[in-house]
Amino acid sequence: MARDVFEAGITAGRLTAEEYASGFSDLHLPLDQHEALVAADRCYFCHDAPCITACPTDIDIPMFIRQIATGTPDAAAKTILSQNILGGMCARVCPTETLCEQVCVREVAEGRPVLIGQLQRYATDHLQQQGKHPFLRAAPSGRKVAVVGAGPAGLACAHRLAMLGHDVVIHEARPKPGGLNEYGIAAYKSTGDFAQAEVDWLLQIGGIEIRHESALGRDVTLDALREEYDAVFLGVGLGDVNALDAAGEDKDNVRDAVDFIAELRQAEDLAALPIGRDVVIIGGGMTAIDAAVQAKLLGALNVTLVYRRGRDRMNASDFEQDLAASRGVRIVTHAVPVALHGNGAVREIELEYVDEAMQGTGETLRMAADQVFKAIGQSLQREGLPELDGRKLRVDGAGRTSLERVWAGGDCTGVGEDLTVTAVAQGRDAAMDIHKVLVG
Incomplete structure (x- = not known):
């Protein structure tokens, strides 16, 4: 059986058009x-x-x-x-x-x-859906603010600042705005083109310009932004993915889960996406669940999620865990990857069981894996940024960083949970503090 799986490899179009449409339909139908x-x-x-x-x-x-x-x-x-x-x-x-x-x-x-x-x-x-925008912009203040990142924190900050009369320029590294709302959410949670429609609706407030493919450190520097604008808000998210630190991690078909989800979100034809028969996801958060469920919906035969602690310690909620189980995802707990085997491309993954203290027990498990996704957290790209608090930006309660006239919010800070709603709150609150400083 294992030999057949290995030879089958990663292919596209495993399902019918009807099965793709059904699997990736709205998870919760809207209320009438x-x-x-x-x-x-x-x-x-x-x-x-x-x-x-x-x-x-x-x-x-x-x-x-x-x-x-x-x-x-x-x-x-x-x-x-x-x-x-x-x-x-x-x-x-x-x-x-x-x-x-x-x-x-x-x-x-x-x-x-x-x-x-x-x-x-x-x-x-x-x-x-009526195209209505319920807020009016205040009289122009003559102040100009730079927002880095068009994710939830950056968009919330930009909208509130624009509503208060300030001009805002958003520098976004990617071709589309939205951040994780556009690139990192499971397709069955936000169907169609809702993320972009919401951004278009938000921009109706006026006073916001988005400059795409303008990345901090590559196309613009923080020093230059501080010189050009009256204030700067950093909503840069987390750009680097943590490593597994397992032998063979560099083999083919070992990918970051966030890249897999982003590719799926931007795909015009789901049937064109290649997926393995035996897929393994390493991690226990929302990204891991999203990757696991969508791998199954793309036609993977066996999908296994591996987490180093117990299910009660997973960042994914009970609802998300149950959703994965209902889609046929197997969850293996108290295990960590120690090696990925295969000649060029991954063919098997070797796990070691660990105890509650995260110490290896010596007991191992090997399973077929022709595709492995890493969802073990992301880290901050740190070059040219203000002072850090551990691995994230240090901010106070108002979102102020160690640099004068520079605020930050969202996943790049160590405040609150890494949730869309938390990022929105931080962007909004930082905007209010920026406004207070700008108008004295």
Whole structure:
């Protein structure tokens, strides 16, 4: 059997067009009007709502659900977007099951929370599909701010600054804006071209210019930006992927999971993407789950996710783990890769089981693997950046770095979880502090 798998190798077009369309369809179908009203009716509209505290962007959740319940979804959308301008994407990708919905009174009492995420999507989609932008730009301030990175943090910062009357230029290294929303989210979570449609909608505020393929360190320097602009915001994300430190890591068909997801997100034809029969993903976070599930949806026969600790220590939520299991992904815990075997291309992976202290037990496992994806975290490209705190940028509570007139937010900082919603909150809050400094 192993010989057949090795000879089969990596191929494309394993499934029918119908199977690709079904597998990569919307994970959560949007609520219609009746469903939204029924879901909203379950909310207790708590005065001291724990869901607000659990939301990194402090959205007034009972308020927007009440507005949906009273038939004013556009007003609900404005309540959401005033705190989280990327509320549409966050409604799709935010792990609500571990944030607002986990502390919902209905969840605590009945084990079935109000569908906060889906209601947020209902409201924001209703507004954005009409092309409406609910905010007006203030009078021009005469100040100009550079934002590095058009990801969630950079976009949130740019929008708030533009709304306050400042001119913003975003320097983005890639051909498209959106950051992880465009390149790093599983295709079944954000279907179609929603990420770009949301950016286009956001830019309606005016006063924001995006310069694509303008990378910090390659095309522009931080010193030059500080000289040209009144303030700089860094939302550069994490560009380097951590190494496995396993023998044979340099073999063919051993890839970074983030590159695999990005390639899939930009593919015009899913059937053209080659996938192995025996795919192994190393890691335990959301990226690992996204890569594993999508490998299975592309037609991989056996997909195994390997994590060094127990399932209770995985960064991926229980919902994400269950989703992977429901798609046929095998999860192996308390194991680390020690070697990748094969003549040129990987053919097998050798794992060693470890104890709770991460010490090797001497017990090993070898399994077929014609494709291996690394999803063990990313690190910061550090050249030309302000002072670091460990492996990320050091910032204070307002997002200020060690350099005067330079702020930062998102995954490049060591503040909060590496989530889209957290990045949005940090970009928004940094923008408010930048505004305070610029206007005195």
